[in-house]
Structures are given as C-alpha cells and as structure tokens.
Amino acid sequence: MTSTPPGTLGIDFGTSNSAVSWAAPQQLARLIALEGKAQAMPTAVFFNAEDQRTHFGRDAVAQYLGGVEGRLMRSLKSLLGSPLLQEKTEVNHRAISFAEIVTLFLAELRERATRALGHAPTRVVMGRPVHFVDDDAARDAQAQQALLEAALAVGFEQVRFQLEPIAAALDYERRLTRESVVLVVDLGGGTSDFTVVRLGPARQARPDRNDDVLATTGVHIGGTDFDQRLSLQRVMPLLGYRHLGPQGREVPSRVFFDLSTWHLIQWLYLPRALSQAQALRADYADAQLHARLMTVLRHRDGHRLAHAVERAKIASSQHDAPAEVDLAFVEPGLQALLTPEALRDDLADLLQRTVACARECVQRAGLPASALDAIYLTGGSSALRPFQRALQAEFAGVPLVVGDLFGGVASGLAYSAV
Numbered sequence: 001m002t003s004t005p006p007g008t009l010g011i012d013f014g015t016s017n018s019a020v021s022w023a024a025p026q027q028l029a030r031l032i033a034l035e036g037k038a039q040a041m042p043t044a045v046f047f048n049a050e051d052q053r054t055h056f057g058r059d060a061v062a063q064y065l066g067g068v069e070g071r072l073m074r075s076l077k078s079l080l081g082s083p084l085l086q087e088k089t090e091v092n093h094r095a096i097s098f099a100e101i102v103t104l105f106l107a108e109l110r111e112r113a114t115r116a117l118g119h120a121p122t123r124v125v126m127g128r129p130v131h132f133v134d135d136d137a138a139r140d141a142q143a144q145q146a147l148l149e150a151a152l153a154v155g156f157e158q159v160r161f162q163l164e165p166i167a168a169a170l171d172y173e174r175r176l177t178r179e180s181v182v183l184v185v186d187l188g189g190g191t192s193d194f195t196v197v198r199l200g201p202a203r204q205a206r207p208d209r210n211d212d213v214l215a216t217t218g219v220h221i222g223g224t225d226f227d228q229r230l231s232l233q234r235v236m237p238l239l240g241y242r243h244l245g246p247q248g249r250e251v252p253s254r255v256f257f258d259l260s261t262w263h264l265i266q267w268l269y270l271p272r273a274l275s276q277a278q279a280l281r282a283d284y285a286d287a288q289l290h291a292r293l294m295t296v297l298r299h300r301d302g303h304r305l306a307h308a309v310e311r312a313k314i315a316s317s318q319h320d321a322p323a324e325v326d327l328a329f330v331e332p333g334l335q336a337l338l339t340p341e342a343l344r345d346d347l348a349d350l351l352q353r354t355v356a357c358a359r360e361c362v363q364r365a366g367l368p369a370s371a372l373d374a375i376y377l378t379g380g381s382s383a384l385r386p387f388q389r390a391l392q393a394e395f396a397g398v399p400l401v402v403g404d405l406f407g408g409v410a411s412g413l414a415y416s417a418v
C-alpha cells in the first residue's frame with residue numbers, strides 16, 4: 001500500500017444507497033466501484049446468524065431475501081438525529097447500538113475505497129441533506145455530529161460536510177458549456193433537497209462558491225415515505241389495517257405504520273412486539289387477516305414486503321402501467337396492485353409538499369421561475385413519473401435535465417474540497 005496521494009474522497013451516505021468518489025486536485029472525480037462493477041451500493045447491513053458474519057449492500061439484501069437466518073438493517077440514515085440511534089439491539093449474541101452499525105457501514109465503505117484506490121484516504125467530504133430532521137435544529141446538529149463521529153472512528157482525519165444538492169450541482173456544472181441558473185432537485189430515499197445555483201465553466205475555478213448558491217431548501221420526504229404510503233393504502237388493508245373488529249372498532253393501527261416504515265420494521269420482531277401483535281387477534285373479526293399479519297412478523301418478512309412494494313412502485317412508474325405486488329410469501333395467490341392512478345392519488349399530498357419546497361427555494365432565490373435555465377434531477381425518486389409531472393406543471397416551460405440518479409452527489413462531494 002502506497003502513502004496517501006493528495007485528493008479527497010466524497011461519501012454520499014444515502015438512506016437507500018451509498019456511493020463514493022475520489023478526486024485528485026484539478027481532476028475529474030471518479031466514482032469507485034463498490035460492489036463488483038456497481039458504483040452505488042444499497043445502504044444495507046445484514047447480520048448473518050448462520051455464519052455469524054456481517055454482510056453489506058446487495059449481498060446483505062440478497063442474503064435476507066434468500067431466507068438466510070439473521071437481521072437486516074436498512075434506512076440507517078433515518079435514525080440519525082433520533083433517540084433510537086443510541087438504542088442497543090442484539091445481533092449475533094452481542095448488543096450493538098445503531099450508531100455503531102452506521103460506523104460499521106462507513107468502515108466498510110472506506111475499506112472498499114482503500115482497496116480500489118490502493119491507498120487509505122484520509123480526507124473526506126460527507127454529504128448531508130439540507131435537513132436531517134425537519135424543524136429541529138438541535139436534533140439536526142446531533143445527526144451531523146453522529147456522522148462526524150462515525151467518520152473519525154473509521155480512520156478519516158479530516159472530515160467536512162457539504163449539502164447534498166450543492167454537491168449534485170457541482171457535478172452537473174462539469175457538463176455545462178455556458179453560464180446557467182439551475183434548480184437542482186435531489187429526491188432520494190429519505191429527503192428531498194433543492195438548491196438554486198449559478199453554474200458555469202468560468203465559475204468552476206472560483207475558490208468560494210457561496211455567492212453562487214442563491215437558496216437551498218429541504219424536506220424530510222423521500223422514496224421510503226412513498227413506499228410507506230403505498231403499503232398502507234394498498235397492502236396493509238390485506239393484513240387488517242382499517243379492518244373493523246367485532247365491536248365495530250378499527251384494529252389499532254400502530255403495527256401497520258411500523259411494518260410499512262423501512263427503519264422501524266426490525267423492532268416488530270422483538271418478543272414483546274410479537275406478543276402485542278398476537279394479542280391484536282381479539283380486535284379482528286376476520287381471523288385470516290390476523291393470520292397474515294402474524295405470518296409476516298414470525299417469518300421476519302417485513303423488509304421482503306417493503307421491497308415488493310418498492311419494486312412495484314418503480315415498475316408502475318417506469319412503465320406507466322399497473323404493477324403487481326406479489327404477496328405469495330404471505331399466502332398463496334395473495335397480491336396487491338399498484339396503478340399509475342394509485343401512485344398519483346396516494347402520493348398526491350407528499351408530492352405537493354416536495355413541489356412546494358422547490359417553489360420556496362426559487363422564491364428564496366428571489367427569482368421568477370422564468371429565470372431558470374434548467375431543472376436538474378438527481379436521486380432515485382426524481383424518476384418517479386407523477387413527481388416529474390407535478391414539477392413540470394409547477395415550472396412550465398423550464399427544461400428538465402435527468403442526471404446521474406445514483407452517483408451525482410458523490411462525485412460532486414469530492415469536488416467540494418478541491
């Protein structure tokens with residue numbers, strides 16, 4: 001291993017996917033292949049109870065979906081800034097906090113980057129959303145602090161933070177041939193982030209870009225919220241959500257919220273949660289619905305269900321056609337359907353709130369929408385068809401430019417320190 005050459009690592013620790021890039025001074029950033037050839041890697045950790053090892057990324061997801069005994073953790077970023085971060089959980093006979101699991105994941109990213117680069121990077125720029133937590137500055141600061149501590153713990157010596165949408169803008173700028181005012185939209189798994197920036201070849205070299213950032217806004221809404229909403233509307237009723245019991249009262253809904261929320265699923269498998277769910281039997285008139293709920297919980301199929309909903313969401317959006325959520329693992333022949341209309345209607349209020357956040361960003365920049373040269377889209381959820389429609393309706397006539405959905409933020413982060 002050689003000594004560290006000058007350069008900066010960019011780490012986009014995402015709610016759903018993470019990516020890492022490297023930029024030597026004055027050079028283009030390059031994304032690092034993290035898993036085989038893949039540059040983005042699911043932010044997923046699986047504690048395999050059979051081989052007692054910890055697995056990451058696609059490997060983690062595949063082991064879980066393949067039925068290997070163990071525990072899957074997803075949406076770890078959603079726990080930053082929440083008291084749950086310090087909570088301990090038992091995996092493979094040891095108690096470990098979620099903060100430590102975040103650290104394990106970052107250590108793995110650094111290790112993979114080190115292998116690819118042939119040297120251990122010491123300087124890192126980490127991405128952060130405009131708000132980790134909405135409307136709570138103290139918890140927001142805690143979230144960044146937790147990430148800082150994790151980065152220092154895995155061996156980085158110099159750690160800086162950059163807003164994710166600004167990083168995306170810096171990446172997009174490398175493609176521009178003329179000066180432009182751009183609304184950058186980063187719609188990911190956990191958050192929606194916006195910035196209005198002045199970009200251009202002549203501006204790139206400026207050491208301080210603060211004057212070019214006209215506004216930033218963000219809201220804690222992302223693809224995992226879309227999955228939650230679609231699951232609640234279309235799938236959870238099959239397990240008893242809104243089902244009326246013998247006394248004409250609805251089954252208490254908490255379990256269905258947790259089961260459709262990526263970062264809360266794993267708590268439902270604890271013995272206490274299982275016995276609480278079992279006790280809900282008395283609140284059901286239809287025993288079959290309760291049996292389905294218990295099957296999902298006992299088989300630890302919560303993430304499998306969330307994955308099935310997510311896949312159908314993406315398929316329905318991509319093909320603009322109905323997509324099936326195959327629930328045969330719950331009960332033979334059971335399925336739900338996600339249609340383009342369901343996506344539009346079920347997600348309408350969430351999409352309106354994200355579009356309102358984009359509007360506010362342009363207003364804060366002090367510009368009329370007509371002053372925008374382009375809207376640059378990054379983040380996996382920016383591909384969602386009803387979102388693009390809502391955005392285009394808001395900013396009629398402004399061209400939408402679809403960027404690198406999963407790598408743009410990481411590339412731009414590495415530029416932030418140059």
Ligand SMILES: Nc1ncnc2c1ncn2[C@@H]1O[C@H](COP(=O)(O)OP(=O)(O)OP(=O)(O)O)[C@@H](O)[C@H]1O
Nearest residue numbers: 014015016017188189190191223379380381383384
């Ligand atoms: N084609 C698609 N259409 C709609 N949604 C998609 C598509 N592809 C991926 N997604 C969604 O994008 C999200 C992941 O996007 P991304 O990897 O950009 O998020 P992230 O960077 O991990 O999250 P964040 O930036 O909020 O922390 C997931 O919710 C996924 O379901």
Ligand SMILES: [Mg+2]
Nearest residue numbers: 014188379409
């Ligand atoms: Mg992201």
